[in-house]
Amino acid sequence: MRQAGRYMKSYQVICEKYPSFRERSENVDLVVEISLQPWKVFKPDGVILFSDILTPLSGMNIPFDIVKGKGPVIFDPIHTAGQVDQVREFIPEDSVPYVGEALTILRKEVDNKAAVLGFVGAPFTLASYVVEGGSSKHFSKIKRLAFSEPKILHSLLQKFTTSMARYIQYQADNGAQAVQIFDSWATELSPVDFEQFSLPYLKQIIDTVKKSHPELPLILYASGSGGLLERIALTGVDVVSLDWTVDMADGRRRLGPNIAVQGNVDPGVLFGSRELITDRIYDTVRKAGRGKHILNLGHGIVVGTPEENVAHFFEVAKGIRY
């Protein structure tokens, strides 16, 4: 369950005191405190670094902010070859030392009672923010670039690829025990374009990291991936995180037996009755079968979700016996 604790009152209290998202996500003490909030209350098996997929951008010479109520804002959206040339490759040690420090502290605090998880954005998803200038509805700017000047987009994607492979290695070296790659917007592409603008870069990242860190589990998430599962299996990733729009039984079958699955209870279920939440957890677990399954929601918890229903989810999950 990513988006560490945004639905929690304790997080809202920190937000009032530190209204800047960038400050909350770039100050070691705050990162550690926020990362631990859901763990302290619910004791899940994983603790997720509080950060954002866009955090590396300023270290790549792409100034940005995350504005409350609006989302990410890229101050100077990238559309030209000249702008891509200005993008620096990411050196995490120099640009985001607070991430490494926070991961190291989290490992100590959690003391092997849970896994500490890092994450990065996938090249296409990062590029979509950077080209669109922020969140987008139709992704028409990045599609204009992809479909009229593909070379410019490919060179931007390559910079993100090299940088994110390095960022995963850095997170692992500093304590992350698994890293999730978010290609949230890959599914805005048709499968034939996914094969051009996302898949090869995901493969490159995974191949690179597997060489240096063969034991590090890599997880891949894409929203609404029902049209892409067989292609996602080709990335070589260890775990595919499914959102709730794919039935877990279908996901298992379509991904094949070698890939583990994560997910995929609809976060909307947490607005329902306790009984229904219990039913859906068991349905998901039964469909995933024994082993190779990380029980989770299919996406982040929606703000407004009753915290007691989140607690119920964990209670039921912990009571499952195979």
Add this chain to the structure above:
Amino acid sequence: MRQAGRYMKSYQVICEKYPSFRERSENVDLVVEISLQPWKVFKPDGVILFSDILTPLSGMNIPFDIVKGKGPVIFDPIHTAGQVDQVREFIPEDSVPYVGEALTILRKEVDNKAAVLGFVGAPFTLASYVVEGGSSKHFSKIKRLAFSEPKILHSLLQKFTTSMARYIQYQADNGAQAVQIFDSWATELSPVDFEQFSLPYLKQIIDTVKKSHPELPLILYASGSGGLLERIALTGVDVVSLDWTVDMADGRRRLGPNIAVQGNVDPGVLFGSRELITDRIYDTVRKAGRGKHILNLGHGIVVGTPEENVAHFFEVAKGIRY
């Protein structure tokens, strides 16, 4: 290509003169004029009634408006059994006579040079607007209802089902030669919930209409349906309209040989080069194979799309020889 001409300058001119969407969509002369705009310029094989899936709501005692820049607004969102009781079943003859009149005129104007197409919203999609109060990001209100008081939602869905079956019959009786059912938001449901809150109602509509109008082709559209295709095939619909997130070859295979397909070029492709547009049309047509395919975009044309690229799409499409 639905959303008749919203990207066209000639439509923007009408919008300036008649800024109310409801006026434009409820005045016979305007409906006819707007419906014919794309046909006059591009001569496609189909002319789509200018309307909205929410048009029936006021006739069902659910007051609403469509506000520029904001989208649909339901003045009194429905959450209780008492409110559902107040929903009237839809009598198109009484509530939307302008729809029947417009369809009749369109048939005459088009004079069998193209098919005249009607459309309706599917029960779950209509319910999602009515419960959420408009567009939604997380659909948490309708999910709260579905997952804690399913009976209330089911009775609302049944009212929409009876009403929309009747509305399709009315459209056909007044000249529509095919009718598309938009279940745009069905894919916000997990497949297990689609089976409860959408599929049975779609089947009921299709069964009812097939009895009275066995020759009327019915088309079903759901956005991002890659997780649902096999279940959508169970509705008994004649044609499935695929958006671009499913590869046409995969769609064909997963839907089986008896269902025709519509779509599914990414509307974002129209922001690309002419060459690329041509390539993607041929790729789609080749994957769909001979027969049982309505070549189309996978979704509405995005506002801002260059009109000359739309023209190019039609030119290439008309030049295809099997």
